[in-house]
Amino acid sequence: MEQQPIVELRQLSKTIGKKKIIDNLNLSLFPGQITGFLGPNGAGKTTTIRMMSGLMKPTSGEVVVEGQTLNDHFEETMSKVGVIVENPEMYKYMSGWKNLLHFARMDKTVTKERIIQVVEQVGMQNRIHEKVSSYSLGMRQRLGLAQALLHRPKFLILDEPTNGLDPAGIREFRTYLRKIAVEDGVSVFVSSHLLSEIELMCDRIAIIQNGQLIDLREMNQVEEAHYYIEAQPAEQASELLIAQGLVLEVSGSGFIAKVEQVQIPSIIHSLVAANLEVFAVQPFRKTLEDQFLEMTGGGQIAESHKK
Amino acid sequence: MLNLIRNEWMKLWHKKATWIMAGLLVLILIGVSGIGKWAQSNMMQPENQPTWEQNLTETQAFTKAQLAEPNIDKEFKKQLEEDLAIIDYRLSQNEPPIDPGSREQHILDSNTMLSLVLMFAVIAAASIVAAEFSQGTIKMLLSRPVKRWKILTSKYVTTILYALVLTVIAIISAVIAGFIFYDSGSGVLLDVQDGKVVEISYWGRVIALYALQFVGVIVFTTFAFAIGSVFRTSSLAIGLSIFLLFMGPNIVFFLREYEFTKYILFTHIDLTGYITGNMFVQDITWPFSVAVLLMYMLLFLFISYWSFTKRDITA
Numbered sequence: 001m002e003q004q005p006i007v008e009l010r011q012l013s014k015t016i017g018k019k020k021i022i023d024n025l026n027l028s029l030f031p032g033q034i035t036g037f038l039g040p041n042g043a044g045k046t047t048t049i050r051m052m053s054g055l056m057k058p059t060s061g062e063v064v065v066e067g068q069t070l071n072d073h074f075e076e077t078m079s080k081v082g083v084i085v086e087n088p089e090m091y092k093y094m095s096g097w098k099n100l101l102h103f104a105r106m107d108k109t110v111t112k113e114r115i116i117q118v119v120e121q122v123g124m125q126n127r128i129h130e131k132v133s134s135y136s137l138g139m140r141q142r143l144g145l146a147q148a149l150l151h152r153p154k155f156l157i158l159d160e161p162t163n164g165l166d167p168a169g170i171r172e173f174r175t176y177l178r179k180i181a182v183e184d185g186v187s188v189f190v191s192s193h194l195l196s197e198i199e200l201m202c203d204r205i206a207i208i209q210n211g212q213l214i215d216l217r218e219m220n221q222v223e224e225a226h227y228y229i230e231a232q233p234a235e236q237a238s239e240l241l242i243a244q245g246l247v248l249e250v251s252g253s254g255f256i257a258k259v260e261q262v263q264i265p266s267i268i269h270s271l272v273a274a275n276l277e278v279f280a281v282q283p284f285r286k287t288l289e290d291q292f293l294e295m296t297g298g299g300q301i302a303e304s305h306k307k
Numbered sequence: 308m309l310n311l312i313r314n315e316w317m318k319l320w321h322k323k324a325t326w327i328m329a330g331l332l333v334l335i336l337i338g339v340s341g342i343g344k345w346a347q348s349n350m351m352q353p354e355n356q357p358t359w360e361q362n363l364t365e366t367q368a369f370t371k372a373q374l375a376e377p378n379i380d381k382e383f384k385k386q387l388e389e390d391l392a393i394i395d396y397r398l399s400q401n402e403p404p405i406d407p408g409s410r411e412q413h414i415l416d417s418n419t420m421l422s423l424v425l426m427f428a429v430i431a432a433a434s435i436v437a438a439e440f441s442q443g444t445i446k447m448l449l450s451r452p453v454k455r456w457k458i459l460t461s462k463y464v465t466t467i468l469y470a471l472v473l474t475v476i477a478i479i480s481a482v483i484a485g486f487i488f489y490d491s492g493s494g495v496l497l498d499v500q501d502g503k504v505v506e507i508s509y510w511g512r513v514i515a516l517y518a519l520q521f522v523g524v525i526v527f528t529t530f531a532f533a534i535g536s537v538f539r540t541s542s543l544a545i546g547l548s549i550f551l552l553f554m555g556p557n558i559v560f561f562l563r564e565y566e567f568t569k570y571i572l573f574t575h576i577d578l579t580g581y582i583t584g585n586m587f588v589q590d591i592t593w594p595f596s597v598a599v600l601l602m603y604m605l606l607f608l609f610i611s612y613w614s615f616t617k618r619d620i621t622a
Contacts, residue, residue: 050619050620050621053446053450054449054450055446055449055450055619055620056619056620056621057619074452074454075452075453076452077452078450078451078452078453079452081450083446083447083450085446085447085450087443088447089442089444089446089447090444090447091318091321091442091444092442093322093323094317094318094321098317101317102314102317102318103447103451105310105311105314106310106314106451106452106453107451107452147447151452
């Protein structure tokens with residue numbers, strides 16, 4: 001994948017008081033790619049996102065959008081960026097339409113036709129002229145998405161985007177993100193606590209802990225193969241498997257073994273030959289949650305550095 | 308920039324408080340006039356009121372007595388001489404002053420009601436930035452391709468426009484109240500210009516008084532705007548501004564003997580003194596007042612721009 005990145009974080013650091021919140025963060029985000037951003041509470045996700053959306057200034061390092069630094073070319077770079085902050089707060093005393101009009105006026109390229117188009121895209125056309133204070137959380141999320149898409153950003157930042165969406169809404173949202181990523185080549189950066197969400201939505205995940213990027217991986221990467229094996233009597237089965245050089249981990253009434261696919265037939269064969277009753281032999285995929293907890297050491301909240 | 312101001316204007320008028328303040332202004336201005344008229348008509352009117360000639364002759368004698376005192380201040384002496392010239396002119400030319408119970412005098416006096424406008428404008432100025440923080444909308448507002456100083460400027464301009472609209476509402480309400488409750492009276496306004504007594508335009512004087520009061524509104528509004536954008540909370544900005552509005556004249560009064568009082572903001576807030584001749588502190592001229600006011604305004608604006616453009620959004 002030798003593409004030009006849309007957004008680059010270069011040696012980004014942020015110190016608040018004496019505490020280093022973000023420490024030398026480097027990250028490139030590419031067109032058409034959805035990158036998940038994970039980390040325990042207090043790891044620095046929000047701070048990173050705020051620096052990328054122009055709300056905070058980095059102590060050192062820079063955010064670069066298509067070769068221009070955010071700090072020196074604020075208006076040019078921000079016109080390529082769409083932001084949905086956690087729980088999009090709108091002007092509740094105005095209608096959804098007026099809110100969109102408000103944000104549209106802040107960008108020269110957005111026309112009335114574009115607002116209408118975006119309203120239809122997020123399925124809000126029936127209630128867009130009602131006051132935002134009468135909207136449900138899900139509708140506010142849709143409005144939040146609409147305002148971020150108005151100016152056709154090349155880069156979309158989403159902070160906890162599915163808060164308050166119902167399952168159907170989440171799926172629709174996911175499909176939509178995928179669509180704009182594939183069709184329009186938008187680069188999407190999603191932070192979330194919902195690991196299963198990230199797993200379903202993203203091509204790539206970046207994991208941050210204590211202000212440092214600790215892992216960056218492609219989701220379709222071939223993982224080490226694990227299999228779940230259940231056979232009775234269990235003790236005999238475990239002895240037999242250990243004798244074959246497998247490392248076992250007890251899981252429920254069976255075991256999880258780290259084993260290559262090619263070995264499976266011979267293992268089954270040996271179990272059957274030893275006259276054991278085989279109930280299950282199935283591929284076992286560690287969930288992102290397991291991997292995440294493993295990597296971040298249980299995900300305890302990073303040392304306190306309250307703002 | 309025009310679009311940003313339209314945005315702020317739209318947000319301002321979608322808030323109930325904005326309409327309530329405008330409505331209250333009309334109600335209070337007309338209500339106060341009505342109550343004043345009612346109180347006046349219920350008062351016992353003594354028989355044989357002195358005529359304006361009798362009143363002026365009395366004042367003339369008093370002013371002459373004051374002028375005769377040996378060591379009076381030079382400025383004060385000049386003021387008294389001008390007063391005397393006007394009185395002499397009125398008596399000799401038979402030009403009565405404006406009847407105190409007339410519609411004209413009522414409208415002329417109504418400029419002091421701009422303190423109400425000041426209070427409302429301060430409330431709007433204090434919350435125009437702070438509300439974005441308390442609503443959480445600041446994050447949406449500042450992650451746009453618009454530099455922060457432009458957004459702050461649009462907010463400041465909108466605040467001043469709102470103050471202007473309230474002032475116009477106040478003038479119109481005062482005139483309407485004048486026409487409802489008071490009858491027109493006779494009389495002209497006189498002033499001394501280049502050593503000669505001349506008749507001056509009535510509406511010109513009304514506008515001048517309102518304009519000078521409006522300067523005070525602008526200064527306080529700017530102060531509240533700055534406090535609101537630095538501390539990001541409207542209650543502190545409103546409280547502090549209103550506190551200073553009431554305490555300011557007292558502070559000046561207590562410190563009037565000291566030289567540095569000349570540089571205190573509150574000495575210069577009420578510029579109508581330059582027209583009516585009621586000044587607390589001597590030895591200041593209006594260009595000096597304008598310079599001091601401008602310095603303070605620039606200071607407030609500098610603090611507010613600095614804070615708004617440099618600081619991180621952590622809300």
